[in-house]
Amino acid sequence: MNSSFLKFSSITKKIWMAFLGLFLMLFLLVHLGINLCLLRDDGGKWFNDASHFMGTNYLVKIFEIILFGGFFLHVFLGIVLQVKNWMARPVRYKVNSKSTTPFLSKYMIYTGVIVLIFIGIHLMNFFFIKIGWVESPVDMLEGGEPDFYTAAEWLFTQPLYSIVYILLIIVLGFHLNHAFQAAFQTLGLEHKKYTPAIKIAGTLYSIFIPFGFILIPIYFLFI
């Protein structure tokens, strides 16, 4: 990341943040779709087939580079913008703000950092196994590929892991809740008629995504 990137104006950085955020939100839908294969009672066939496809398809591999690039840029810009925001008020107020604001909007950097930590753990448990950086906790499949279904089952049947996973997914939901409508505002897509619909869509999305992901540990723990 060269320093000229830092010189982009605040709005340019924010527009990139918003674009990338929406892109990552689209990816989350794909990811959830694959994860829901875990709920099929087929011994993990669908899930492992999907993992195999994601791990071998060339288009997916190109997409993976864009995804990681986009993700890191989103995180990097988020930090750059936040540091400037902290610097913009060197002397804090004695009385905390009593202004009416959407509650979650004030904590985006904190929920963002928690999501980042979560993604780090998540990569260790799955993606790093795929690329061979981390050893699989369970036996490989016959063809020498990681058995992600059994790995997921192994992780999610541990109550502590599942509880932490559920809590972190809820934080992701908090992050998405504000992010969705904020992305549209940043992109200048604000309209008297459509903005209320965007807000409802954002709320539904930020409930649907965590709900979908949380179904999986609940399934492995209780069913």
Add this chain to the structure above:
Amino acid sequence: MDLTLNIWRQKDAKSKGRFVTYQLKNISQNCSFLEMLDILNEQLIMQNQEPVAFDHDCREGICGMCSLYINGRPHGPDDAVTTCQLHMRKFKDGDTIVVEPWRARPFPVIKDLLVDRTAFDKIIQDGGYISVNTGAAAEANNILVSKTSAELSMDAAACIGCGACVAACKNASAMLFVSAKVSNLALLPQGKIEAKSRVQKMVSKMDELGFGNCTNTYACEAECPKLISRSNIARLNREFFCAKIA
């Protein structure tokens, strides 16, 4: 009503400031907040003490000079009013009122509750105008303006540049102010001609002066005494984006 005031005192821009507590008795509910401070200052002068410095001018809610961060809110606990239009009936007998200056790097404290808001003037000087020679007033109907645009532009023009948006924003962002000024002109045919360069210059000045970035918390909109809408910020983003790609 009797009040305890906790006021930020700072001798000058270079000195370290601190909060000083004052007791005030028998303040009428009908006083404005600034009149209440006038009473305090008279008492201080009588006691040979330095009066509290604070900004004000019109005291009619139109000039944007008054400021003050009162009990955690710019312009105090009432909605859509400036400090000069805030009345003591919004407080209760026995209340403690904490009064702070606007806090933002681009708004340094000059003395006590006075802050230097020249940063806003600098942003305006960097494009917040239309380049025409003034002359005799032109025939009003020569350039047609739709009613919707005229109204939106007038709504944006209601911004008095008080800086409450910056003071309220957790990031000390000036986006609401800049967006009001950009919108005000960009919505009208006369302002469209320089719209592209104006938005880029004003945003880059805003960044250069050290204001923070908008994170869409909308505290600015909640505290704006002139009810400037966040839709102006969306318009600013849109104008900026279009100016960059076109």
